[in-house]
Amino acid sequence: MQDGNVTQGMARPLGGERYTSREFMEAEWENVWTKTWLLTIRADDIPEDGDFMVEEIGRESILIVRQKDGSIKAFYNVCQHRGNKLVHEPEGSMPSFTCAYHSWRFEIDGTCSYAQDPEDFAGGDPCPHASLVEVECDVFAGFVWINMDPDCAPLKDSLGQIWDEWQAYPLEKMVRVQAMSVKMPCNWKLLMDNFHETYHLPTAHPEGIEYAEDHYSQTPLTLFDNGHALGQTHCCLPADRLPESKPRMTKPIEADLKAWDLDPADFLGREKDARKAVQAQKRKLAPERGLSHYDRLSDDQLTDVFHYTVFPNFATSLNADGMLFLRSLPDRTDPEKCVFDCWYYLFGASSSHINLVTAGGEGAITEAKREVIEFGEKSLGVVLDGDAWVMAGQQEGMRSRGYRGAILARQERRVAQYHDMIDRYIDGYRPAPRGAREAA
Ligand code: FES
Ligand SMILES: [Fe+2]
Structure with a gap:
């Protein structure tokens, strides 16, 4: 890995044909889609x-x-x-x-x-x-x-740690407030690649620095068994790279402070303290606001986004108050098309996260029916629009003779693990029941 490209050592190069070839699509269908939960x-x-x-x-x-x-x-x-x-x-x-x-x-x-x-x-x-x-x-x-x-191995065994960690969130009782299914002009894995790294945040989501720390050195990553992964993004604070010329008491931070009965004026000059203060205030006010699940969450979980990727086609940004639901579904026959389910579920309270990652934001909190749309027909919200546009553009590059395959940074190692797991499934890997793994 001396050149920093974490694809070295993978069974197959991370080239464009993975996103365009019908043969590869067939191998995925037989070995991934029909063999995973x-x-x-x-x-x-x-x-x-x-x-x-x-x-x-x-x-x-x-x-x-x-x-x-x-x-x-x-x-x-x-x-x-x-x-x-x-x-x-x-x-x-x-x-x-x-x-x-x-x-x-x-x-x-x-x-x-x-x-x-x-x-x-x-x-x-x-x-x-x-x-x-x-x-x-x-x-x-x-x-x-x-x-x-x-x-197949039982779902619980396949999910491993995710099964345990998700127990903290009230996922049994949620209200879906956005449910757009977008017909995308790209391979299903380009969505998942995007959800597996934060390297694109400064470019594709420049607005994020007003609410979240996006530098990789402050983004803990965990690789789980069976191709699943987790990345944590610290929220409710201005990012280090927010330009000096910009106010550090940003609108989304201000909104979170006010939502939890804190005065933004008290945090001027020490805006980064907003995160810890909101955590403490959420703990304090949770009982009177009926948010009993906060008891099960760590302080970090009260403000931060825990971004889980579930092999092979699901990703979710879980926060204390809701779930951004990101699912990629393959086309019947065309490797260059897929469906992107871009949904949001709320647990009860609202937060600035929903304003960033949905089209309607807090103003649109009613139960949503699934709506199937064409790519570009409607906004998915400022963050997901940024992702969708790069996915479509990237597909064009996957066909180019001038593309030699991915060169991944260490902070993109979840992408490498993800494709490595696809290759391993194609080569016959299947999750073992938990007991069997522990005994081995
Ligand atoms: S009754 Fe279903 S195909 Fe004939
Ligand atoms: Fe993104």
Whole structure:
């Protein structure tokens, strides 16, 4: 690693073909998408038995259904007669599912309960052998997670430390206040690459220095097992590189101080102290504001952003008051397209973070329905707009004969780990159950 490029030693170079080639897309589909736990809907989106939602993940459509016993099952959304897509609505409630082609019917537990003219099939009624094909399914953090690999390790084992660390946040009870799904003109990994590093913050998010310290020397990074990672950004303070000519009592810091009954005037000349003061004040006022989850959070967690990347396609900036939800989904066939789910969930209180990373900010705190838009059609908020534009521009470079592959700084090492894990999955790596890992 003498030249500082942390891609040295990786199984494959980090070149443009990873983002353009159909062969690579196929290898990822067979070895990553169909072998990893994927975060899907909220469990409380389907509260009653028969309630369902359909998630489109690349070439697969997954039907997720609440069962009579309160559990949740997931199935490939495909009729077992001749392969018609079974459910076309993205969500709803049904006592059973009837295929629109020849009327085969499937109960909410996946069993086939009716096939037209059963006596006309050799061997009689085909239903006993024609249940829907089930997909592994679990619920964690209020989300339903699915895994298309029937031999997968349990979700808890795959998530490792993340399973434990997320317990501190009230992820079971959140309100979604932004839900834009953007059709992006780029490979799904360009989103994830961006979410794996803070090297781009000074350029793509120059506004961030008014509220967060973005220098790598003050951004602790942790690499977890199975390709997951964490980066911590200190917030509620002016960054060191905020120009002297600018006031250091910035608007977002001022807003946080006021929101917690502190007087910004008391912090003039010592603006960096705002972070610790807000932490202390949040602790003090949490009981009267009904924010009982603050008890479970560390002082840092009360003000800072903890940015988790969950292999292979999810990232979230968790803060004391909400979750920025960033999910990348592949196109069915085109490696140069993807869907970017850019959502925000609030726990209860608001904070300056939501003003930075959503389109509506605090003014738009109502429950949001999913809205599918084209890239560039609408603003995602000042921060995410900065990311989306570079992702689209970067895709063009991935096709260039003049691009020799990534040269990564040490502070971009999560990008290297991420691609290394993709390569390892392609080469056959699979997470082991926790017990097996500890015994090894
Ligand atoms: S394909 Fe569904 S009933 Fe024939
Ligand atoms: Fe960014």
